[in-house]
Amino acid sequence: MFEFDSLHEISSTMKKNKLRTFLTGFSVAWGIFMLIVLLAAGNGLRNGIAYNFRDMADNTVNCWARYTTLPYKGFLPNRQIRFTEKDVFAIKRHFPEVDLISPVNSRNDTISFNKEYLTGSIQAVHPDFNSIFYLPIPAGKGRFINEVDLMQRRKVIVLSPRMVEVLFRDSIEPVGAHVKLGNLMFQVIGVYQDDNKSNDSPAYIPFSTGQLLYDNGYRVRNINFTLTGINNEEAEESFREHLRHFIARRQQFDPEDKNAIGMWSTGSEFRMWQGMNNGIALFIWIIGIGTLMAGIVGVSNIMLITVRERTREFGIRKAIGAKPSSILGLIIVESVLVTAVFGYIGMVLGIGLTEVINYGMEMAGAGSSSSGNPGEDTTVFRNPTVNLGIAMAATGVLIVAGVLAGYFPARKATKITAIEAIRADE
Numbered sequence: 001m002f003e004f005d006s007l008h009e010i011s012s013t014m015k016k017n018k019l020r021t022f023l024t025g026f027s028v029a030w031g032i033f034m035l036i037v038l039l040a041a042g043n044g045l046r047n048g049i050a051y052n053f054r055d056m057a058d059n060t061v062n063c064w065a066r067y068t069t070l071p072y073k074g075f076l077p078n079r080q081i082r083f084t085e086k087d088v089f090a091i092k093r094h095f096p097e098v099d100l101i102s103p104v105n106s107r108n109d110t111i112s113f114n115k116e117y118l119t120g121s122i123q124a125v126h127p128d129f130n131s132i133f134y135l136p137i138p139a140g141k142g143r144f145i146n147e148v149d150l151m152q153r154r155k156v157i158v159l160s161p162r163m164v165e166v167l168f169r170d171s172i173e174p175v176g177a178h179v180k181l182g183n184l185m186f187q188v189i190g191v192y193q194d195d196n197k198s199n200d201s202p203a204y205i206p207f208s209t210g211q212l213l214y215d216n217g218y219r220v221r222n223i224n225f226t227l228t229g230i231n232n233e234e235a236e237e238s239f240r241e242h243l244r245h246f247i248a249r250r251q252q253f254d255p256e257d258k259n260a261i262g263m264w265s266t267g268s269e270f271r272m273w274q275g276m277n278n279g280i281a282l283f284i285w286i287i288g289i290g291t292l293m294a295g296i297v298g299v300s301n302i303m304l305i306t307v308r309e310r311t312r313e314f315g316i317r318k319a320i321g322a323k324p325s326s327i328l329g330l331i332i333v334e335s336v337l338v339t340a341v342f343g344y345i346g347m348v349l350g351i352g353l354t355e356v357i358n359y360g361m362e363m364a365g366a367g368s369s370s371s372g373n374p375g376e377d378t379t380v381f382r383n384p385t386v387n388l389g390i391a392m393a394a395t396g397v398l399i400v401a402g403v404l405a406g407y408f409p410a411r412k413a414t415k416i417t418a419i420e421a422i423r424a425d426e
Contacts, residue, residue, distance in 0.1 A: 031295025124210020
């Protein structure tokens with residue numbers, strides 16, 4: 001059984017060998033500290049990428065009509081392609097990969113309430129648009145456009161927080177009020193969440209209503225949809241080819257004319273960022289584990305030196321009747337104490353540094369836009385912190401390594417006879 005006197009003896013030994021104890025502890029603390037800092041940096045990159053994609057689905061496609069560049073069946077080049085809502089429904093029916101879909105028509109117009117007014121972007125959309133681009137509406141702030149609004153061509157509108165600030169100035173509750181859009185009155189049915197309160201955030205109206213107001217009742221300018229089951233570049237490129245050929249048959253243009261319609265997707269970009277993120281994470285883990293291993297090797301070497309220095313002491317102990325297990329216990333406990341204490345110090349310093357950096361970034365507004373201009377609310381580094389469980393596990397690994405580092409050389413030393421051990425320094 002391990003006694004208090006043994007702890008006092010270990011403490012005395014450590015005080016007599018301060019440099020050795022410090023070097024052992026520094027190896028442990030530095031390994032833990034660097035591992036936590038590197039993992040936090042990797043998490044910061046991962047969180048930054050996830051934040052940039054927070055407002056849209058992982059595999060979103062935007063398709064828009066352009067001009068032909070090739071002649072086709074008597075049609076001359078430079079002919080404008082015009083989508084209709086029938087194309088939207090046909091794409092949804094024909095392609096099982098298409099999940100959510102919404103046509104989008106945009107227009108700038110004047111919105112006014114009493115004496116306040118502004119000129120903003122108005123987007124006419126389907127209900128699926130809310131799920132494609134994640135426009136949350138907080139409780140008590142109304143709702144988004146639904147199918148009934150679409151079928152009945154209701155004059156309803158969903159405003160951005162910035163529009164509400166300008167038009168209502170906290171005078172009344174905006175939901176249920178009527179604003180003037182152009183020359184028509186629209187009822188406000190919701191205010192969506194926009195943490196940055198961007199001046200460029202649009203208002204949303206039913207697509208059917210927007211078509212009548214701005215596009216002669218038939219035109220579709222953009223089609224947005226999400227894809228399922230498309231997980232690599234080859235599958236996405238194959239889908240693009242099939243989609244272009246499908247639309248070419250409906251719109252009568254050359255299927256090889258890649259300029260006739262434009263397509264942009266987040267899938268390839270997301271996969272690229274994800275691949276970079278995985279590569280960076282792997283690299284950081286390799287470097288971190290390497291740093292941890294360096295700490296373990298440092299502990300092992302110093303403990304080996306410790307055992308060699310104390311071989312004569314072990315011989316004297318054995319000569320006066322000390323059991324090998326008691327000598328082994330002294331070395332192991334000393335090793336555990338050093339690795340545990342300094343490992344904890346390294347863990348606290350590492351976590352403390354990452355939390356300070358994270359707090360500083362939050363105070364400086366990193367990742368948030370103050371002016372609301374497009375592109376400003378993007379970041380490649382956000383919330384650089386590390387999971388406490390990983391930090392504790394790394395510290396535990398070092399403690400176990402400390403036990404093994406002390407056990408094997410001590411076990412070897414205890415097998416030496418007392419006479420051999422006493423003569424070791426002669």
